[in-house]
Amino acid sequence: MSDTSPLEARRRPAGAPLVIEEAAPTLADGSGRPAGAPLVIEEAAPTLADGSGRMFDRIAPRYDLLNRILSLGLDHGWRKKLVRALAPAAAGPLLDVATGTADVALALARAYETARVVGVDTSTGMLAVGRDKLRDAGLEERIGLLPADAQALPFEDASFAAATIAFGIRNVPDRARGLAEMCRVTKRGGPVVVLELGEPRAGVLAPFARAHLHAVVPRVGAWLSGADEYRYLEASVARFPAPEEFASQMRAAGIAIERVESLGFGAAHLYVGRARA
Numbered sequence: 605m606s607d608t609s610p611l612e613a614r615r616r617p618a619g620a621p622l623v624i625e626e627a628a629p630t631l632a633d634g635s636g637r638p639a640g641a642p643l644v645i646e647e648a649a650p651t652l653a654d655g656s657g658r659m660f661d662r663i664a665p666r667y668d669l670l671n672r673i674l675s676l677g678l679d680h681g682w683r684k685k686l687v688r689a690l691a692p693a694a695a696g697p698l699l700d701v702a703t704g705t706a707d708v709a710l711a712l713a714r715a716y717e718t719a720r721v722v723g724v725d726t727s728t729g730m731l732a733v734g735r736d737k738l739r740d741a742g743l744e745e746r747i748g749l750l751p752a753d754a755q756a757l758p759f760e761d762a763s764f765a766a767a768t769i770a771f772g773i774r775n776v777p778d779r780a781r782g783l784a785e786m787c788r789v790t791k792r793g794g795p796v797v798v799l800e801l802g803e804p805r806a807g808v809l810a811p812f813a814r815a816h817l818h819a820v821v822p823r824v825g826a827w828l829s830g831a832d833e834y835r836y837l838e839a840s841v842a843r844f845p846a847p848e849e850f851a852s853q854m855r856a857a858g859i860a861i862e863r864v865e866s867l868g869f870g871a872a873h874l875y876v877g878r879a880r881a
């Protein structure tokens with residue numbers, strides 16, 4: 605992040621609060637904080653989990669291309685649906701967890717033009733690719749990218765108007781904790797929206813979607829990336845709970861479910877909820 609970014613995580617001693625300055629008074633958050641006053645977000649001790657972050661560091665340079673190819677170009681439209689699901693709570697600030705190369709963060713900033721957006725991820729390699737994209741888009745001033753673990757988000761309670769996670773909750777080791785953290789940092793009643801892949805189970809085209817996941821994704825992924833990480837993708841998708849079960853896990857984390865939408869013949873689901881805590 606550049607030194608001039610208003611969403612910058614400044615170099616600071618460990619444990620010191622992370623100050624996110626707000627340019628325009630866009631926070632209609634009822635926090636009592638005067639318009640223009642800095643949004644102070646306490647940062648917990650850095651708890652970067654290695655495993656999946658390291659794995660994505662290796663994939664990072666090829667991640668966007670592989671994503672487009674392996675999702676048959678559908679991922680773009682799915683992210684758009686996730687972004688639309690936030691309206692009208694999108695005055696911001698908005699949080700995108702496991703933001704990777706920042707596709708969702710960018711889409712949020714473009715869709716909600718006054719909102720500040722923060723993206724967090726454990727992979728510094730993915731965030732580096734994301735920063736290049738922010739620069740190319742001229743959106744560095746409105747989007748901040750920070751290394752942080754979904755299981756210990758370095759923000760105060762109710763810091764954000766809404767929180768999203770796309771294709772990331774599957775990778776978070778303690779899923780319940782990750783969901784509870786998203787709920788905690790979102791203002792009461794604010795959207796908490798999850799987009800995630802899953803084993804296609806229902807519908808006449810589900811067998812084709814399953815064949816794509818189990819036969820095409822690992823082979824093409826390994827071939828294009830020269831690595832075995834896309835076997836992990838297949839296995840983690842197959843292990844992910846069925847939509848009803850995952851929706852229950854969201855409820856247990858304090859998120860009231862509004863709707864669950866099946867996408868791509870059940871290859872993905874959009875879970876739209878609201879923070880209750």
Ligand SMILES: C[S@@+](CC[C@H](N)C(=O)[O-])C[C@H]1O[C@@H](n2cnc3c(N)ncnc32)[C@H](O)[C@@H]1O
Pocket residue numbers: 653656657660661701702703704705706707708724725726727730752753754755769770771772775776777
């Ligand atoms: C499949 S990518 C999704 C990236 C992006 N959200 C997108 O829509 O393309 C999964 C991301 O989750 C991140 N991740 C894995 N475990 C994480 C954790 N515990 N906390 C935060 N991010 C995590 C990975 O580094 C990776 O960037």
